[in-house]
Amino acid sequence: MKHLIILGDGMADWPCEELGGKTLLQYADTPHFDWLAKHGRNGLLKTIPDGFHPGSEVANSSILGYDQHIVYEGRGPLEAASIGVELSDDDLALRCNLVCLEGDLLKNHSCGRLETEEGDVLIRFLQEKLGSERIHFYTGVQYRHLLVIKGGNKHLHCTPPHDIPLKPWREYMLRAECPEAEETAKLLTDLILQSQKLLAQHPLNIERQKRGLDPANSIWPWGGGYRPKMVPLTVTYPQIRRGAVITAVDLIRGIGRYAGLDVIHVPGATGLWDTDFRGKAEAAIEALRTNDFVYLHVEASDEAGHDGDLHMKLGCIEHLDHLLLAPIMETLFSPFNGELEGVSIALLPDHPTPIRLRTHTAEPIPFCIYYPGIEPDKVQTFDEVAAKEGVYGKLEGDAFIREFMKLPS
Numbered sequence: 001m002k003h004l005i006i007l008g009d010g011m012a013d014w015p016c017e018e019l020g021g022k023t024l025l026q027y028a029d030t031p032h033f034d035w036l037a038k039h040g041r042n043g044l045l046k047t048i049p050d051g052f053h054p055g056s057e058v059a060n061s062s063i064l065g066y067d068q069h070i071v072y073e074g075r076g077p078l079e080a081a082s083i084g085v086e087l088s089d090d091d092l093a094l095r096c097n098l099v100c101l102e103g104d105l106l107k108n109h110s111c112g113r114l115e116t117e118e119g120d121v122l123i124r125f126l127q128e129k130l131g132s133e134r135i136h137f138y139t140g141v142q143y144r145h146l147l148v149i150k151g152g153n154k155h156l157h158c159t160p161p162h163d164i165p166l167k168p169w170r171e172y173m174l175r176a177e178c179p180e181a182e183e184t185a186k187l188l189t190d191l192i193l194q195s196q197k198l199l200a201q202h203p204l205n206i207e208r209q210k211r212g213l214d215p216a217n218s219i220w221p222w223g224g225g226y227r228p229k230m231v232p233l234t235v236t237y238p239q240i241r242r243g244a245v246i247t248a249v250d251l252i253r254g255i256g257r258y259a260g261l262d263v264i265h266v267p268g269a270t271g272l273w274d275t276d277f278r279g280k281a282e283a284a285i286e287a288l289r290t291n292d293f294v295y296l297h298v299e300a301s302d303e304a305g306h307d308g309d310l311h312m313k314l315g316c317i318e319h320l321d322h323l324l325l326a327p328i329m330e331t332l333f334s335p336f337n338g339e340l341e342g343v344s345i346a347l348l349p350d351h352p353t354p355i356r357l358r359t360h361t362a363e364p365i366p367f368c369i370y371y372p373g374i375e376p377d378k379v380q381t382f383d384e385v386a387a388k389e390g391v392y393g394k395l396e397g398d399a400f401i402r403e404f405m406k407l408p409s
Contacts, residue, residue, distance in 0.1 A: 043392025073225025092152025232260025
């Protein structure tokens with residue numbers, strides 16, 4: 001039995017007045033989601049352990065069964081693994097967003113969709129002006145980049161920029177959580193302020209503003225940590241002889257690498273609403289021919305949630321159903337699927353990203369497990385409300401992945 005996890009980042013949501021009190025999953029046209037729920041078994045999953053921030057790094061690694069009290073080190077080290085930056089034991093790796101400030105407010109966490117090529121120009125510029133033997137800026141993807149401080153202290157209070165859209169940014173500047181981290185906090189604060197002076201005058205930002213686009217006029221370091229201690233999934237689950245992760249997001253690639261999975265890059269996969277859903281479906285189908293386990297992650301609905309765009313998020317959810325899940329099901333469960341017969345599918349988000357709040361929350365999320373021959377429960381649709389009646393009840397810790405992986409092999 002092969003295993004495929006399909007994860008729609010941030011799909012879960014709250015009831016919306018505009019939708020007659022329904023959530024987006026309840027309202028959206030998702031016949032393939034609902035087919036899996038009706039013919040499979042359902043439940044709720046607590047992906048954010050008590051005391052942890054509801055970040056995608058926490059949620060996705062929890063879904064894979066990793067104990068956050070053991071492995072959690074923030075997003076920075078995951079970004080490093082994704083782009084191939086080897087960390088030394090004393091390296092503090094931080095996610096380094098390029099953000100847009102407008103006066104006293106943090107306008108947005110993504111500079112209005114910065115292209116990777118533009119981000120690369122600015123990050124190289126910052127490395128030239130601010131980098132040193134101790135300070136290294138590395139280009140990532142779009143607005144998501146990496147900052148490594150040799151000898152840095154990770155005990156910092158850092159607010160993720162996507163948590164504070166249109167809020168006064170100075171009130172959320174990072175600070176030390178202990179005296180030993182004061183020097184690192186001061187260093188990072190200085191880098192933020194210096195970046196603002198440098199980026200404001202960069203020709204790329206001046207040109208963006210002429211075109212009516214948001215400038216990338218500040219860095220925002222957060223999610224710092226050291227190299228995590230993660231046991232590969234191939235060790236924990238011997239039935240996974242080879243596995244792969246498909247995603248357009250650096251931190252998910254990083255989790256995949258530490259989990260011992262091969263990273264598959266899909267041309268046209270953007271991490272946004274315009275991602276190539278069909279291309280990702282084709283990549284997953286092909287990956288299942290040579291892999292026992294595939295983790296297929298789609299970011300689009302999360303970004304729409306951060307933008308507070310109801311119609312965009314609905315569209316992303318429906319695209320995930322019609323353009324991604326439909327061809328996968330047609331291939332896996334047709335009479336002509338050859339070597340792909342006997343594939344188990346799990347469908348779930350990682351956390352809610354309510355459009356009304358525009359950031360992540362920690363409520364349990366719905367999940368569904370289906371494979372040919374499974375005895376279904378009474379759930380008829382895939383959504384936050386229906387899943388409460390599922391046979392699995394509410395799971396947490398590594399209970400989901402253990403349940404998923406104990407299927408016939």
